[in-house]
Amino acid sequence: MSTLEIKDLHVSVATEDGDKEILKGVTLTIKDGETHAIMGPNGSGKSTLAYSIAGHPKYTVTSGTVKLDGEDVLEMSVDERARAGLFLAMQYPVEVPGVSVSNFLRTAKTAIDGEAPKLRHWVKDVNSTLERLDLDASFGTRSVNEGFSGGEKKRHEIAQLELLNPKVAVLDETDSGLDIDALKIVSEGVNRFAENKDKGVLLITHYTRILRYIKPDFVHVFVAGKVAESGGAELAEALEANGYEKYLTAAV
Amino acid sequence: MEKVASHLHPEGSYDVSAHSAPTGREEIWRFTPLKRLRGLAADATFAPSATATTWNAPDGVRVENVTGDEAKGLRGISGLVPNTLFGARVLAEVSDTLLVDVPAETELDAPVVIDLDGKDAGVVEAAHVALRFGAHSRATVVLNHTGSATMAQVVEVKVGDGAQVSVVSLQDWADDTAHLTHHQAVVGRDASYKHVAISFGGDVVRMDCNVTYDGPGGEVELLGLYFADEGQHIEHRLFADHNAPRTKSHVTYKGALQGKGAHTVWVGNVLIRKVAEGIETYEENRNLVLTDGCTADSVPNLEIETGEIEGAGHASTVGRFDDEQLFYLRSRGIAEDEAHRLVVHGFFNDLIRKINVPELEEKLLATVEGELAKNVLKDAQ
Numbered sequence: 063m064s065t066l067e068i069k070d071l072h073v074s075v076a077t078e079d080g081d082k083e084i085l086k087g088v089t090l091t092i093k094d095g096e097t098h099a100i101m102g103p104n105g106s107g108k109s110t111l112a113y114s115i116a117g118h119p120k121y122t123v124t125s126g127t128v129k130l131d132g133e134d135v136l137e138m139s140v141d142e143r144a145r146a147g148l149f150l151a152m153q154y155p156v157e158v159p160g161v162s163v164s165n166f167l168r169t170a171k172t173a174i175d176g177e178a179p180k181l182r183h184w185v186k187d188v189n190s191t192l193e194r195l196d197l198d199a200s201f202g203t204r205s206v207n208e209g210f211s212g213g214e215k216k217r218h219e220i221a222q223l224e225l226l227n228p229k230v231a232v233l234d235e236t237d238s239g240l241d242i243d244a245l246k247i248v249s250e251g252v253n254r255f256a257e258n259k260d261k262g263v264l265l266i267t268h269y270t271r272i273l274r275y276i277k278p279d280f281v282h283v284f285v286a287g288k289v290a291e292s293g294g295a296e297l298a299e300a301l302e303a304n305g306y307e308k309y310l311t312a313a314v
Numbered sequence: 315m316e317k318v319a320s321h322l323h324p325e326g327s328y329d330v331s332a333h334s335a336p337t338g339r340e341e342i343w344r345f346t347p348l349k350r351l352r353g354l355a356a357d358a359t360f361a362p363s364a365t366a367t368t369w370n371a372p373d374g375v376r377v378e379n380v381t382g383d384e385a386k387g388l389r390g391i392s393g394l395v396p397n398t399l400f401g402a403r404v405l406a407e408v409s410d411t412l413l414v415d416v417p418a419e420t421e422l423d424a425p426v427v428i429d430l431d432g433k434d435a436g437v438v439e440a441a442h443v444a445l446r447f448g449a450h451s452r453a454t455v456v457l458n459h460t461g462s463a464t465m466a467q468v469v470e471v472k473v474g475d476g477a478q479v480s481v482v483s484l485q486d487w488a489d490d491t492a493h494l495t496h497h498q499a500v501v502g503r504d505a506s507y508k509h510v511a512i513s514f515g516g517d518v519v520r521m522d523c524n525v526t527y528d529g530p531g532g533e534v535e536l537l538g539l540y541f542a543d544e545g546q547h548i549e550h551r552l553f554a555d556h557n558a559p560r561t562k563s564h565v566t567y568k569g570a571l572q573g574k575g576a577h578t579v580w581v582g583n584v585l586i587r588k589v590a591e592g593i594e595t596y597e598e599n600r601n602l603v604l605t606d607g608c609t610a611d612s613v614p615n616l617e618i619e620t621g622e623i624e625g626a627g628h629a630s631t632v633g634r635f636d637d638e639q640l641f642y643l644r645s646r647g648i649a650e651d652e653a654h655r656l657v658v659h660g661f662f663n664d665l666i667r668k669i670n671v672p673e674l675e676e677k678l679l680a681t682v683e684g685e686l687a688k689n690v691l692k693d694a695q
Binding site: 116117118119139140141143144145149150152155156157158159160161165166169170173174205222226 | 636637638639641642643644645646647648649650652653656657659660661662663664
């Protein structure tokens with residue numbers, strides 16, 4: 063089972079002019095086997111939602127709840143959330159100089175599983191995962207995200223998704239900055255993950271392009287810090303045709 | 315060589331009486347806690363050494379404690395003209411010299427390891443070390459300082475034409491040590507010289523590491539790794555004097571600080587003289603502040619007298635753990651202390667790899683781990 067339940071979530075960030083509320087009551091439930099797409103214009107708070115779920119210290123939850131299989135996520139530290147089964151694929155993955163990808167992956171896997179992976183299987187898993195994402199075998203010796211191209215960063219995020227195998231994956235603008243080939247490779251990785259039993263996906267995106275490769279069960283239009291409309295895949299098509307104009311006008 | 319009017323160049327002299335004891339107001343002494351040096355920089359009497367010196371050397375190299383005229387003849391082989399009282403005193407008052415002599419064209423298949431194990435910090439002592447590398451030789455020398463000592467030291471290095479040389483100086487002293495040391499090297503035509511300073515232990519460690527060139531084409535890499543704990547003062551001053559054309563200097567020093575009163579100083583001086591056309595220099599100092607109450611001073615100085623160069627630059631940073639790095643690692647399930655450990659190891663890893671002395675690599679990684687256990691990982695124990 064894996065259900066991520068977000069209820070009436072309000073989130074603020076500290077700014078020079080005092081606290082500013084970004085999320086204004088988000089309610090969303092992602093169940094087993096479901097892929098939800100959150101679509102919205104820039105500045106609507108999509109990324110804030112992603113980072114708040116992951117527990118980034120910059121964001122303060124002022125009210126509301128986030129529960130994973132009934133457990134209170136907001137009570138957990140950042141690493142506890144990951145160990146509980148949440149994963150955030152970031153839009154801007156961070157460089158960690160001097161820490162090799164293979165060391166990083168092994169350390170993360172050990173932390174998530176509570177024990178070191180069996181070496182023989184692990185090396186095989188890592189190599190095949192990297193290969194499927196069209197990442198060279200020498201990738202493991204490079205420092206995490208250092209000197210990676212935009213596409214390599216995103217493919218590395220998806221490699222982590224597949225290897226760490228969480229319950230619910232939040233993908234924050236994973237499609238941004240990818241050419242069409244990389245977009246396909248990344249989408250296939252997400253689909254492989256989603257096809258596993260009991261997995262949920264929350265796909266955050268500005269554009270409909272990635273939805274040609276990842277089929278959402280639900281689409282939510284996100285405007286001014288909350289869900290303005292929810293529907294099926296057809297809602298994405300309407301957005302493709304008409305843009306966010308009508309929601310933006312309504313929000314003013 | 316023309317004179318350069320610059321604070322980088324106090325006039326040197328072999329004459330002890332030409333120097334006076336520093337007051338702490340001088341530019342080159344302003345960071346150093348002179349009181350804790352127990353008179354090393356001033357006029358403390360140098361007693362017979364209480365440091366046990368032993369070595370392990372492969373065939374083909376002569377390592378010996380030499381005296382008399384031979385020792386005298388080794389003073390100044392690096393071109394050193396002392397610009398400090400202690401430098402002049404060491405050359406004038408210390409009668410013997412620890413000599414490592416690598417003949418021309420000799421290629422050593424293992425490093426020369428010299429262990430200097432201090433037995434008594436109550437004894438103020440001084441030492442002169444000469445490392446002579448003949449033309450086209452290839453060698454690595456490790457000076458491994460441990461134990462308790464109060465030591466003034468001059469290390470002179472002569473790198474012959476075309477030689478490829480590494481000198482590693484490890485300051486792994488006990489907590490009560492005061493170590494004031496000056497490493498001076500002259501690098502021959504088309505030679506390459508790598509100098510590595512690794513400072514972990516001691517109450518006060520101050521090292522001046524200077525390099526000049528004896529002909530064009532010399533390449534110098536100055537690497538440093540330091541870790542200052544509570545109350546420790548660790549100071550590294552570097553000077554690459556580009557006095558010949560088409561020479562290179564590349565400086566990378568990285569340090570971490572933890573605990574109240576931990577103080578590190580890095581001063582990187584580079585001078586590009588008029589004659590030094592086509593040179594290339596880059597210096598970099600990075601400091602990772604792990605706890606409150608530490609001070610890291612980082613001062614790059616670049617003086618350029620000719621614009622006809624390939625490149626010159628520097629970078630200097632003092633910072634804490636990067637919150638975004640920690641968030642990234644923790645968002646993958648890695649607990650906070652483990653994330654700290656990864657970041658610090660990562661910070662030093664590139665540098666440790668560059669040292670390229672396999673015998674040392676494991677020891678250094680273990681030392682970093684040991685340092686981390688004192689503070690960053692203390693809560694996890």
